[in-house]
Amino acid sequence: xxxxxxxxxxxxxxxxxxxxxxxxxxxxxxxxxxxxxxxxxxxxxxxxxxxxxxxxxxxxxxxxxxxxxxxxxxxxxxxxxxxxxxxxxxxxxxxxxxxxxxxxxxxxxxxxxxxxxxxxxxxxxxxxxxxxxxxxxxxxxxxxxxxxxxxxxxxxxxxxxxxxxxxxxxxxxxxxxxxxxxxxxxxxxxxxxxxxxxxxxxxxxxxxxxxxxxxxxxxxxxxxxxxxxxxxxxxxxxxxxxxxxxxxxxxxxxxxxxxxxxxxxxxxxxxxxxxxxxxxxxxxxxxxxxxxxxxxxxxxxxxxxxxxxxxxxxxxxxxxxxxxxxxxxxxxxxxxxxxxxxxxxxxxxxxxxxxxxxxxxxxxxxxxxxxxxxxxxxxxxxxxxxxxxxxxxxxxxxxxxxxxxxxxxxxxxxxxxxxxxxxxxxxxxxxxxxxxxxxxxxxxxxxxxxxxxxxxxxxxxxxxxxxxxxxxxxxxxxxxxxx
Amino acid sequence: xxxxxxxxxxxxxxxxxxxxxxxxxxxxxxxxxxxxxxxxxxxxxxxxxxxxxxxxxxxxxxxxxxxxxxxxxxxxxxxxxxxxxxxxxxxxxxxxxxxxxxxxxxxxxxxxxxxxxxxxxxxxxxxxxxxxxxxxxxxxxxxxxxxxxxxxxxxxxxxxxxxxxxxxxxxxxxxxxxxxxxxxxxxxxxxxxxxxxxxxxxxxxxxxxxxxxxxxxxxxxxxxxxxxxxxxxxxxxxxxxxxxxxxxxxxxxxxxxxxxxxxxxxxxxxxxxxxxxxxxxxx
Numbered sequence: 001x002x003x004x005x006x007x008x009x010x011x012x013x014x015x016x017x018x019x020x021x022x023x024x025x026x027x028x029x030x031x032x033x034x035x036x037x038x039x040x041x042x043x044x045x046x047x048x049x050x051x052x053x054x055x056x057x058x059x060x061x062x063x064x065x066x067x068x069x070x071x072x073x074x075x076x077x078x079x080x081x082x083x084x085x086x087x088x089x090x091x092x093x094x095x096x097x098x099x100x101x102x103x104x105x106x107x108x109x110x111x112x113x114x115x116x117x118x119x120x121x122x123x124x125x126x127x128x129x130x131x132x133x134x135x136x137x138x139x140x141x142x143x144x145x146x147x148x149x150x151x152x153x154x155x156x157x158x159x160x161x162x163x164x165x166x167x168x169x170x171x172x173x174x175x176x177x178x179x180x181x182x183x184x185x186x187x188x189x190x191x192x193x194x195x196x197x198x199x200x201x202x203x204x205x206x207x208x209x210x211x212x213x214x215x216x217x218x219x220x221x222x223x224x225x226x227x228x229x230x231x232x233x234x235x236x237x238x239x240x241x242x243x244x245x246x247x248x249x250x251x252x253x254x255x256x257x258x259x260x261x262x263x264x265x266x267x268x269x270x271x272x273x274x275x276x277x278x279x280x281x282x283x284x285x286x287x288x289x290x291x292x293x294x295x296x297x298x299x300x301x302x303x304x305x306x307x308x309x310x311x312x313x314x315x316x317x318x319x320x321x322x323x324x325x326x327x328x329x330x331x332x333x334x335x336x337x338x339x340x341x342x343x344x345x346x347x348x349x350x351x352x353x354x355x356x357x358x359x360x361x362x363x364x365x366x367x368x369x370x371x372x373x374x375x376x377x378x379x380x381x382x383x384x385x386x387x388x389x390x391x392x393x394x395x396x397x398x399x400x401x402x403x404x405x406x407x408x409x410x411x412x413x414x415x416x417x418x419x420x421x422x423x424x425x426x427x428x429x430x431x432x433x434x435x436x437x438x439x440x441x442x443x444x445x446x447x448x449x450x451x452x453x454x455x456x457x458x459x460x461x462x463x464x465x466x467x468x469x470x471x472x473x474x475x476x477x478x479x480x481x482x483x
Numbered sequence: 484x485x486x487x488x489x490x491x492x493x494x495x496x497x498x499x500x501x502x503x504x505x506x507x508x509x510x511x512x513x514x515x516x517x518x519x520x521x522x523x524x525x526x527x528x529x530x531x532x533x534x535x536x537x538x539x540x541x542x543x544x545x546x547x548x549x550x551x552x553x554x555x556x557x558x559x560x561x562x563x564x565x566x567x568x569x570x571x572x573x574x575x576x577x578x579x580x581x582x583x584x585x586x587x588x589x590x591x592x593x594x595x596x597x598x599x600x601x602x603x604x605x606x607x608x609x610x611x612x613x614x615x616x617x618x619x620x621x622x623x624x625x626x627x628x629x630x631x632x633x634x635x636x637x638x639x640x641x642x643x644x645x646x647x648x649x650x651x652x653x654x655x656x657x658x659x660x661x662x663x664x665x666x667x668x669x670x671x672x673x674x675x676x677x678x679x680x681x682x683x684x685x686x687x688x689x690x691x692x693x694x695x696x697x698x699x700x701x702x703x704x705x706x707x708x709x710x711x712x713x714x715x716x717x718x719x720x721x722x723x724x725x726x727x728x729x730x731x732x733x734x735x736x737x738x739x740x741x742x743x744x745x746x747x748x749x750x751x752x753x754x755x756x757x758x759x760x761x762x763x764x765x766x
Binding site: 369 | 620623645648651653656657
């Protein structure tokens, strides 16, 4: 019999466990918090009492047979998937599981270059080779777009042996590709479609949302429940379509997944899924109206451009996530990262990220109108007090990657560390990226071009947080010795 | 049966008032609203478990938040009041015949309606022809206004809850923009005594300093507010609250007050040493 979405099996089992007052001679050693009073005072007794280990009544994430299995079935049902896995190592682990489930060493995988680092990390681990598709850039805004169907068609024609295609749905900025068509042509060519839906949880629940991966027959999707769905940070879900072996994917997940999954994370997934299934429609209607009010008011200030569905062009911007507040800031003479810093330092407002030309504010299940008002008013003040001439600001151009070898080969190759400015023309052996958004400027195995170097130097000067390199200050970059 | 209203002023301090009966209780979109009648303080308005005013001591707060700026610049004509749904601040302002317009921006219509019905001695002037009540978020309202008001009074709740936005840099900056060249901003400035209130007080002071050339703080004694010692902020683009005080002019208006007088005006900016220190820390 199918369980009702108002149930939450893991949550219910934990409640029962707590009521039974079990004496524990197992891990964790804090024993319901008693062994760590300061932490218990900080997090609360309730929380510590369910920070427990796998045991028969609570099931085991590595091999679920009872309450976790039921909770995963409910998750799958809520998302319209064949099967769902609870993930406790972040959406990064879900993305990696997707890639490693369909690719082996030497296999090709088609992806847009603006993927999250977790996808390319998976290639370092499993040895697959990326075939990058230029996602295109909106010149005015300097944001990378979605892959065009035509670009994918030609990538498929050039690499008919590729195993799969990765699609962002949506990108960090909210841009969606024509996923239905991509799935159709990929399946025709015998390729799997893996969808990074780190920012797409709400697509499954709200009305008037872009199409979700499962609804158009994609093979797998990684969904960050914690990003817009309300579960605890690091909790996530991996969704399966029809033609993927659940058992094999579980084996892949278990290669790298912890064997001590946190029940706090599992319960948060369970409860959030229940909330979304029961109330998601209403919740995201509210979120959408907050975001669209926010965009409207921000656009009234002048100078800022909060962009949205008016950009839709039927292809590289097939759809746009209406819950995002993405704002172009360059016309007030400030880089997105500068606005991001001012908002935090002067106005105590933390937004998701700022890059060269834009900022992104995430609106989600937890937001209220008063806070949106604060953001709008702060932006109007930023313009009044900080705006300057926008001449001389860098346009973000798509940096065409020149792939010399696979990320794995480059990462494990003999390498040396060179000062940034001496690396031109060498083959990069590590990642360089701004975080957030975590989209690599350089990935292992790519030739270091003048454009890439200039971008890195400009981003550093504007105060972006550069990560990925072995040198924590990104003053030196690892390059392959051969090159 | 004994009935007491108890307010947790801090985690470790409680303040109780004996009640006769509850007159009103409702949950609005923004907060819990209650009105009790009490033998000691008369009727008491409570929002989200915080006393906003009592009939017997509200005169201190409302006189101090209005007459101090009005005595510094008695020719004020156009006033914006933010918060103040109970009507007390508006009542005091309405005593000046020279004021031509009062815009009052309160986020919660239910507070205004409840006070009109149950606290008539406070809300009595909300129907004055010069008063325009706008049900709106103060932060939002002031964002669209440039160079308009002679005086803005921020009569808000504490910085947790619906009043939160009224303690922010974006709000004070927008107020600066909404005031004309002679504009004055007066705000309820929390208390220096208990730590959490003192923190809000210092933060507000630091933020206001960014914008206004003249920034001073004054005090009053309000029995039912936490610690009883309450502060107000006086910020202005031009007027100094003491140097520009025209005692004779204000006294000739013949406004009959219970707490405020021009001698007190001159004294209320003299702050205890520990308060001065706290303010200096945030500068």
